[in-house]
Amino acid sequence: MSRVLIVGARDSSIDYLDDRSITIDLLQSPERLTARQSAVADRVRLVDLHDMPAALEAAAELHADAPLDGVTAFHEAFLVLAARIHEALGIAGNPLLATRAALDKAATRAAVGRSGLRNPYHRVVLDAGQLIDAVREAGLPCVVKPVDGAGSAGVRVISDPAQLVPDTVNRRWPLLVESYIDGPEFSVETVSRDGRHEVIAITEKLVTDGQWRVELGHQLPARLPAELAAHISESVAALLDRLGHRVGPAHTEFRLRDGEPYLIETHTRYGGDRIWEMTGLVTGCFPQPATIAALASRPHPRRDPIAPAAAIRFLTGEPGVVDEVTGVEEAQACPGVHEVVIDAVPGTEVRQLRSSEDRIGYVLATGDDVVQAIAAAEHAASRVRVRLR
Template structure:
């Protein structure tokens, strides 16, 4: 008997998370997955392997190997599309191979603009969009002079790191020692971008693009930790914004994506509202992290992850209006030894708590929060209004307490990142 022919469109994805594999298959795709075993636990990757139609591994640090692996897998399995919405460090290589094989959904150059902070700043300056003073620096040694030229306070960004890693507000000459110790923790020597410090509330704009048309899914308010680091303490979706400010933020975001030549998929664009109006911080050709897709789903009912693959299959989702507000807050407790954890079960049992995760256990040593990966957990709540959602979140933060070196520390007073919502 002849085996049935698999006529599904063949989607080859670089580092697809578990839910991406499932949701792409739900939309009728054959899914091949390429992963670096260093980037997730063996248990997680076993799940991806079990879900995917084909599972391939490669060392993503070796760009030539990664390109060869993508190329060979695409040819062997007759991929109709190569797609990458994982970590941005390897996106450009994946899209360049896709373009070479003529199975791309985005021009490689568009993805490069959105993954290379320096390239994006150059493009914005060339187009006269979102003017920001900046200077590119190749290595660590050139940063202090660039800070002096830009003027303090200045923001120093490692352009090859993600997840807030190494982003630093340089305020005083004496910050050199603190900043040097920070980048040494990441074993990072460059390149860097030194930018003027943009003052004002910060937002992220979540979009879905198709055929070069950019749909605004929503705007998320960012709750930032104290300087000199810029680790997110939480997010509120949708952001409570007056209509004229919302429109200006949306317009600037779509102008950026059009200027980049972005054609398909999600983008996560960070914007600060300054005295001179909106200014772009950066943008990525992927979904927002920090559980923002879940906030969108709670607030609007839209599964933005599913919508990506539905759109790729030819059935883009319709508009989704917010009918609620969702909040995520991240925990940041002071360093020390965990003696006891109080209130976790009570907080988890509240009917308006959607997710509650605490990475600490009695006997653990609490490490300092220096980036998004090192935060100690999170809670997600929703409410009918921004006020109700914030009040509910505050109740959870007040209920959760960790005893560290004999001292009880509530989640709403857990250091610089623990201020009330």
């Protein structure tokens, strides 16, 4: 019986873990632990995951009591801790240097090299003066983002110098300034095992315009020419090689301009926004069991696709306080709908849309092709109505 440790799990981290020959242990913060996680795990060790020495000690105690074969984290905040455990205990896991390089957007850009992906102009800035200089060099519009941010938090497209007041851009330094690449946005979903990278899917993205870029939807498989898709797949694998990524999922975002892929960023975790679930529904490859099997040196999990295509549409609303949400059951009954999740309830404050945290729910649907999946998701989403007070 193999044994793998998951650090800082969300409930989605333990989805589709059906291989009973692999035992799951959790290293978790008390406030993050759920009943579902407790039911799946053989052992749960509660510790402050932001206290690195204490967390490393807790992992070592688990390993001494019943040896671990591998360790992983599927949440960005705990990737470094999982890598530190991997190195401290000498068990399977992703290297610390690779993990840190992927978390640092500037370091990721330095790794692009001859991977086949292109870099836009970019510069790390440490203060307001450098910010103004870098924006001048990049030209307008340009992108300003945290060096280590995620989930579109703090990412802004600057089109007017008046937007450069530092505290309205981001209070955290350093920042990364990039030239803006105008073109459709995609992401590449991969799973790696022993340093071999398999592209599972390429995803199309629907992103807002304006200062704050927030993802409003995704669909896959991406409608790209086969030759271009192959070039992008090879380029992403080369980038992951250069970063030193060895095991587990990665989610690499890019934009196309004049047929050339420009890197946005890469993450050594599965794609959020339920992209991981869409990938699994369409290809049969879910990143959680694939990663756990790799860490435990077990065979690849069986792949059973559910549908040829999938799409998700996120729900948003005008700022205000929710009075009533209707149409959810109607949306759930629409053809092709796989899942409807509404986060807004009466009393919820709907904020101005500036990050993914400001969305209020989603509809995930499948179809015989991408067009049908999109239509199903958008039709069902239109049935949900949010009334403000």
